[in-house]
Every structure is written in C-alpha cells, then in structure tokens.
Amino acid sequence: xxxxxxxxxxxxxxxxxxxxxxxxxxxxxxxxxxxxxxxxxxxxxxxxxxxxxxxxxxxxxxxxxxxxxxxxxxxxxxxxxxxxxxxxxxxxxxxxxxxxxxxxxxxxxxxxxxxxxxxxxxxxxxxxxxxxxxxxxxxxxxxxxxxxxxxxxxxxxxxxxxxxxxxxxxxxxxxxxxxxxxxxxxxxxxxxxxxxxxxxxxxxxxxxxxxxxxxxxxxxxxxxxxxxxxxxxxxxxxxxxxxxxxxxxxxxxxxxxxxxxxxxxxxxxxxxxxxxxxxxxxxxxxxxxxxxxxxxxxxxxxxxxxxxxxxxxxxxxxxxxxxxxxxxxxxxxxxxxxxxxxxxxxxxxxxxxxxxxxxxxxxxxxxxxxxxxxxxxxxxxxxxxxxxxxxxxxxxxxxxxxxxxxxxxxxxxxxxxxxxxxxxxxxxxxxxxxxxxxxxxxxxxxxxxxxx
Amino acid sequence: xxxxxxxxxxxxxxxxxxxxxxxxxxxxxxxxxxxxxxxxxxxxxxxxxxxxxxxxxxxxxxxxxxxxxxxxxxxxxxxxxxxxxxxxxxxxxxxxxxxxxxxxxxxxxxxxxxxxxxxxxxxxxxxxxxxxxxxxxxxxxxxxxxxxxxxxxxxxxxxxxxxxxxxxxxxxxxxxxxxxxxxxxxxxxxxxxxxxxxxxxxxxxxxxxxxxxxxxxxxxxxxxxxxxxxxxxxxxxxxxxxxxxxxxxxxxxxxxxxxxxxxxxxxxxxxx
Ligand SMILES: Nc1ncnc2c1ncn2[C@@H]1O[C@H](COP(=O)(O)OP(=O)(O)OP(=O)(O)O)[C@@H](O)[C@H]1O
Ligand SMILES: [Mg+2]
Numbered sequence: 001x002x003x004x005x006x007x008x009x010x011x012x013x014x015x016x017x018x019x020x021x022x023x024x025x026x027x028x029x030x031x032x033x034x035x036x037x038x039x040x041x042x043x044x045x046x047x048x049x050x051x052x053x054x055x056x057x058x059x060x061x062x063x064x065x066x067x068x069x070x071x072x073x074x075x076x077x078x079x080x081x082x083x084x085x086x087x088x089x090x091x092x093x094x095x096x097x098x099x100x101x102x103x104x105x106x107x108x109x110x111x112x113x114x115x116x117x118x119x120x121x122x123x124x125x126x127x128x129x130x131x132x133x134x135x136x137x138x139x140x141x142x143x144x145x146x147x148x149x150x151x152x153x154x155x156x157x158x159x160x161x162x163x164x165x166x167x168x169x170x171x172x173x174x175x176x177x178x179x180x181x182x183x184x185x186x187x188x189x190x191x192x193x194x195x196x197x198x199x200x201x202x203x204x205x206x207x208x209x210x211x212x213x214x215x216x217x218x219x220x221x222x223x224x225x226x227x228x229x230x231x232x233x234x235x236x237x238x239x240x241x242x243x244x245x246x247x248x249x250x251x252x253x254x255x256x257x258x259x260x261x262x263x264x265x266x267x268x269x270x271x272x273x274x275x276x277x278x279x280x281x282x283x284x285x286x287x288x289x290x291x292x293x294x295x296x297x298x299x300x301x302x303x304x305x306x307x308x309x310x311x312x313x314x315x316x317x318x319x320x321x322x323x324x325x326x327x328x329x330x331x332x333x334x335x336x337x338x339x340x341x342x343x344x345x346x347x348x349x350x351x352x353x354x355x356x357x358x359x360x361x362x363x364x365x366x367x368x369x370x371x372x373x374x375x376x377x378x379x380x381x382x383x384x385x386x387x388x389x390x391x392x393x394x395x396x397x398x399x400x401x402x403x404x405x406x407x408x409x410x411x412x413x414x415x416x417x418x419x420x421x422x423x424x425x426x427x428x429x430x431x432x433x434x435x436x437x438x439x440x441x442x443x444x445x446x447x448x449x450x451x452x
Numbered sequence: 453x454x455x456x457x458x459x460x461x462x463x464x465x466x467x468x469x470x471x472x473x474x475x476x477x478x479x480x481x482x483x484x485x486x487x488x489x490x491x492x493x494x495x496x497x498x499x500x501x502x503x504x505x506x507x508x509x510x511x512x513x514x515x516x517x518x519x520x521x522x523x524x525x526x527x528x529x530x531x532x533x534x535x536x537x538x539x540x541x542x543x544x545x546x547x548x549x550x551x552x553x554x555x556x557x558x559x560x561x562x563x564x565x566x567x568x569x570x571x572x573x574x575x576x577x578x579x580x581x582x583x584x585x586x587x588x589x590x591x592x593x594x595x596x597x598x599x600x601x602x603x604x605x606x607x608x609x610x611x612x613x614x615x616x617x618x619x620x621x622x623x624x625x626x627x628x629x630x631x632x633x634x635x636x637x638x639x640x641x642x643x644x645x646x647x648x649x650x651x652x653x654x655x656x657x658x659x660x661x662x663x664x665x666x667x668x669x670x671x672x673x674x675x676x677x678x679x680x681x682x683x684x685x686x687x688x689x690x691x692x693x694x695x696x697x698x699x700x701x702x703x704x705x706x707x708x709x710x711x712x713x714x715x716x717x718x719x720x721x722x723x724x
Contacts, residue, residue: 260518332555334551334553334555335555335557335558336516337513337516337549337551337555338551338555338556338557338617338620339557339567340513340516340544341511341513341544341548341549341551341621342544342545342548342567342568342571342620342621342624343541343542343544343545343546343548343568343571343572343624344541344567344571345541345571348571352567352570352571353557356558356559357557357558
C-alpha cells in the first residue's frame with residue numbers, strides 16, 4: 001500500500017517520467033501506423049473495384065453484320081434522311097414492312113379491340129394521309145408502309161430497326177481494356193482464325209458513350225442504351241425525396257420538439273423508427289407490393305414509378321428522421337431561449353431558429369437516404385420493375401432503374417451485355433457523385449449563412 | 453445615484469410571496485419585492501441562491517423547464533403574470549431578457565435585430581430598416597457594424613455580441629429588460645460600455661440585472677435585492693438548500709448601511 005508521500009514521489013520521479021514518455025510516444029506511433037495501414041487497405045480495395053469496373057467499359061470488340069449496310073446502301077445509315085431509311089425498311093423487310101407495323105401495334109388497346117379497324121384509328125397521335133389512314137392492316141401495300149414509317153417513326157428508331165432486323169448486328173466477343181492492350185496478338189489471331197467469325201470487324205469501343213445515355217434499349221448490346229433506366233432512376237429519386245423529406249423532417253420535428261417522450265405511445269414510435277432503419281430492404285419491397293401495388297392500385301396504377309418512389313420513401317424515412325432528430329437535438333438550447341425570450345411562439349421558434357440551424361445536419365441525413373435509395377435493387381424487384389422498357393417512363397408507367405438494369409444485364413449471357421452492365425455501374429456512380437456534390441454544396445451554402 | 457427611498461415611485465412589477473420549485477424541490481422561498489419603473493434593480497447574492505431563478509420567473513422563462521413551478525403572484529400592471537388567462541408569449545414580448553452568455557442567432561446582424569419585429573408580423577423593408585438602425589444605435593453598436601449588417605452575428609466579439617443581444621431585445625420595445633449577468637463574459641472595457649448603455653436605457657425602460665460584481669451593482673443600480681441561502685438537514689444526512697430574499701433596499705442604503713449582518717458580510721466579501 002502506497003503511502004501519501006511515496007505516491008507523490010512516484011508522480012515526481014524524473015527518470016521514470018523520461019522512460020515512460022518515450023514509451024507513450026511509441027505507443028501513439030504504433031496506433032497511427034495501424035490506422036494508416038487500415039486506410040491503405042481500404043484504398044486498395046476501392047482501386048481494385050474501380051479498375052475492375054472501368055476495365056470492362058473500354059476495350060476491343062468483335063462485331064459482325066450478317067447483312068452489311070453496304071449491300072443495300074452506298075452511304076452510312078447516319079447520313080440518310082427519313083424517307084430513305086423508310087425506303088430501306090420497306091425494301092429489305094419481308095412482307096414490305098407490314099409485320100413491323102403490326103408488331104408495333106400489338107398490345108395497344110385499339111388494336112386489341114378491333115384488328116379490322118382503319119389504320120387512322122389504330123395509330124394514335126400520328127396524322128396519316130387520308131388514303132392511307134382509311135386502309136386496314138390487311139390492305140397495306142409496300143408504298144403505304146413507307147408513308148407510315150416516315151410519319152410514325154423517328155429516323156433514330158428506323159436506324160435501330162435496320163441494324164437489329166436487317167443488318168443483324170451481333171457482338172461476337174469483347175475484351176477488357178487490359179486484355180486489349182497486352183494481348184492484342186492473341187485477339188487478332190482469334191478473330192482471323194475462328195471459323196464462323198467470317199466478316200467480323202475488330203474495333204476499339206467505349207461502352208459508356210453519349211449515345212449509350214440517350215438511346216433506347218434494344219436486343220443488341222452494341223446498340224442498346226440506358227435512357228429509360230436513367231430517366232426512371234431520376235424520376236424515382238425525385239419523387240422519393242419529394243415525399244420523404246417533408247414527412248421525415250415533420251416527424252423529426254414532432255418527436256424532438258413537441259413530444260415529451262413521456263407517453264408510452266411516443267416512446268413506442270421512437271423505438272420503432274430506430275428499429276425500422278435496420279430492416280432489410282426486401283421487406284420494404286414486400287410492403288410496397290402489398291400496399292402500393294395492390295391495395296392502392298387505383299392511385300398508383302400498379303407497378304409504376306409512383307409505387308417505386310413511395311416504397312423507397314418508406315425505406316429512407318427512418319434514415320431521414322433519425323438524422324434530422326440528431327440535428328435538431330444538436331441545436332444549442334441558448335438559441336431556443338433567445339427566441340422564446342423575444343416573444344416567439346413554439347412554432348415560430350422551431351421554424352425560424354431551430355430548423356435553419358439544424359438544416360445542414362438534416363440535409364446530410366437526406367443525402368444518406370438518397371444515396372441509399374438510388375442504389376437499392378431488391379425492393380424494386382419485388383414490386384415488379386420491368387426488365388425491358390423501350391419508351392421514356394412517366395410517373396404512372398411501368399419502369400426500370402439503373403440498378404435493376406445492372407442486375408439484368410449482368411446475368412444476361414449474350415456477348416456485350418456484361419460490358420453495358422459495367423458502363424451502367426459507372427453511370428450510377430457518376431449520378432451518385434453528382435447528387436452528393438449538389439447536396440454538399442447546398443449544405444455548405446446553409447452552413448456559411450449560419451456561421452461567420 | 454438616486455436618493456429615493458423605498459415605497460416611492462411607480463412600480464412596474466410587484467413580486468408577492470414568490471416561490472419557485474424545480475421538480476417539487478424548493479429553489480427559492482417567499483420573495484416579495486417591487487421592481488420600480490425606470491429604475492435599475494440589481495440582484496446580488498452567492499452562487500446558487502436563486503437570482504437567475506427569480507429573474508426567469510418574471511418573464512415566465514421557467515415555463516420552458518420541465519418540472520419548474522412558480523407559486524405566489526407576480527403582478528404586472530395590476531395583473532398576475534401567472535394568472536390563467538395570461539399568455540407567456542405576451543409576457544416575454546413585454547418583458548425582454550438578455551442572457552449571461554451572449555447568444556446571437558446564427559444569422560446576420562440585421563436578421564438578429566429584425567427577428568423580434570418579424571415575429572410580430574412586421575415585413576415591410578423600410579420599417580424593418582428603421583427599427584434595426586434605431587435599435588443598434590440604441591445599444592451603441594452602430595458605429596462598429598453599420599458598414600456590414602449582412603455579417604453573421606457570431607462574427608462579432610463577445611462584447612459586441614452582448615450589445616447585439618441588447619439591440620435585439622429593445623427592437624421589440626419591451627417595458628422591462630431582464631439581464632442575467634450580462635457582463636460576466638466581458639472584459640472591463642466592454643463591461644463599461646454595457647454599463648453606460650444601461651444608464652442610457654433606463655430612461656425609457658425598467659431594468660433588472662443579476663450581477664456578482666458589487667462595484668457594478670453600486671455603479672449602475674438604484675435598488676438592490678440581496679439573496680442568501682438557507683440550509684436544512686434532511687433525513688438521511690442529505691442537505692437541502694434553497695434561496696431566500698435577504699434584504700431589499702435602495703442601493704446606496706444597502707451598501708452603506710445594511711440591516712442584516714449576513715448582507716454586510718457578503719458585500720464586504722467575507723461570505724462563506
Ligand atoms: N433547470 C434547473 N433544474 C433544476 N434545478 C435548477 C435548475 N436551474 C437552477 N436550479 C437550482 O436552483 C437553485 C438556484 O439556481 P440559480 O441558477 O437560480 O442560482 P443563481 O443565484 O443564479 O446562481 P449563479 O450566481 O451561480 O448563477 C440551484 O440550487 C440550482 O441547482
Ligand atoms: Mg445565475
């Protein structure tokens with residue numbers, strides 16, 4: 001047992017202090033190295049991941065056209081105008097393109113009701129010359145289909161149809177960027193010697209390019225785009241935030257500022273919200289399926305972006321609420337006192353002092369929620385996102401989003417699809433970065449207006 | 453300094469047998485004092501004796517503390533502030549408060565001062581401009597900030613922040629201003645500025661100030677209330693402490709000729 005004086009001597013012992021000090025610094029050094037190693041490891045994993053994805057986005061591709069464009073046109077398709085493109089379709093498609101007209105009508109209500117109706121009734125939103133509009137489908141002659149194509153299709157659509165249905169473009173194989181660089185000889189060899197690759201063309205290709213963003217999906221990987229999925233993602237996220245932000249912040253304000261937390265019901269709500277943040281997202285999908293897709297079908301129109309966004313809003317609500325509550329709690333009491341002291345009501349205090357001061361924190365929570373929602377796949381699969389959407393989505397249409405498209409294309413065994421999946425991953429990351437950057441700028445703007 | 457004696461002059465606020473409890477624990481017992489109109493009343497006393505508690509009871513700031521309860525009457529224009537029909541929001545609009553630690557809003561200087569008038573529904577830019585300028589001039593801060601009212605209130609020095617808080621308070625034209633140790637975070641020069649400001653403000657407002665500084669109480673106040681602590685042994689060896697009013701008198705009289713020995717010991721710095 002140390003007496004008072006020996007305890008004091010121990011504290012004042014110079015020799016032990018010097019030895020001990022070296023030891024204390026050393027221990028600090030070791031921990032610092034450990035932290036550095038952890039960061040390095042993380043960076044390495046991130047770089048590997050990014051390399052793996054980006055490696056697939058750019059590289060050599062072997063493409064073959066069953067019927068090269070040169071056999072029916074002496075100019076490249078990009079240079080042809082609408083009537084020339086329509087002419088090619090009529091000349092090259094079997095039955096003069098009547099099948100294409102029929103195929104593009106299948107599934108539409110008017111066509112299902114009466115297949116014998118005149119075309120002017122079947123083809124909606126397009127003005128046809130009277131003589132053509134009066135014909136039924138069965139009466140169509142090639143010169144009529146030419147008129148229909150010119151009026152009803154965009155040149156871009158016709159070009160795509162020519163490539164998929166007439167040219168029969170096919171991706172034979174594509175190589176990653178590293179393979180293309182370091183294994184070029186073997187690739188050339190393979191293209192030259194593979195027996196049924198006759199007429200294959202080898203080209204450098206970036207799978208993530210501008211037309212990938214703007215074109216529709218097709219069955220040929222090299223011509224397919226993510227336009228519908230990109231628009232679907234943006235619409236979904238927009239609607240999700242529009243729904244979840246006011247609801248979440250409102251709930252947080254109530255729980256933090258108005259509820260005393262004494263009532264058992266209020267405590268139950270608080271506890272539940274915290275637990276909900278940890279519920280697997282697929283459960284939210286099941287909930288969304290039961291409520292939004294099925295029970296509220298009248299409002300949401302079923303498997304639409306509205307249903308998806310409402311489901312996502314449920315999913316990110318706990319994140320927003322918890323973060324907003326945290327932000328509100330962090331507002332110093334002195335600010336509330338100042339406001340009340342000036343004769344503010346409760347609501348004025350919350351709305352004019354507390355909320356602005358908490359805004360940066362609330363936005364941080366919203367960013368977290370948004371980032372989660374934009375990458376979620378499971379709940380959307382459950383509520384029934386489509387795999388193939390050719391047209392631009394609207395709020396009440398069937399839809400697909402970027403992660404769903406990544407999922408679909410990754411498991412597609414056809415050549416070229418894992419490459420467009422990789423391109424979509426890069427696109428998703430870019431969208432995510434843009435969102436976060438915007439939100440961070442917004443947050444800084446708020447913060448600057450708050451502090452000096 | 454005034455030569456006024458107790459009982460003369462109009463009272464702005466009358467405290468009658470005021471008791472304050474925190475969660476049923478008695479904090480201040482039986483305080484009865486008048487607060488005279490257009491005078492400065494100082495609250496002095498040892499730490500924990502309940503000066504802030506009484507001050508906060510006057511504009512019902514204690515309502516914000518869960519479990520706080522006030523007994524007795526605080527009469528303002530003959531009306532009990534704790535009466536059933538009284539809205540605390542209205543009380544605080546007429547009886548403003550300046551806190552110990554300067555607490556400007558994280559907003560611009562302009563928005564800080566315009567906060568109160570805006571609460572009252574003033575939106576007209578010209579009116580607001582006028583109120584802001586008059587209030588900041590009224591708190592002797594104008595020359596230091598007039599060029600940059602867009603600057604954040606938090607970017608000012610401590611003394612400037614406190615004067616901003618005073619400007620913010622006088623912007624709503626209260627009757628009474630309560631100040632809880634407004635100079636405790638300030639240096640002597642800033643303190644002097646605030647003291648001079650108080651002497652100016654008292655021409656149009658009634659002021660109550662809590663201070664630990666005897667000289668300050670003597671320099672600025674007309675009346676002084678001295679609070680002291682009572683202790684009692686509880687069952688179980690625990691000690692119970694609560695504050696009581698020790699003495700209330702014109703400042704000159706209280707400092708030169710204190711009635712109780714306890715007051716005398718405290719003002720001579722011999723307390724506890
Ligand atoms: N919010 C509160 N909850 C519970 N008890 C409180 C609260 N505020 C003050 N008290 C108690 O009330 C008593 C008086 O406190 P008060 O702050 O009024 O003292 P004071 O005279 O202002 O002291 P100081 O000079 O240190 O500021 C103290 O015993 C304190 O512990
Ligand atoms: Mg105090």
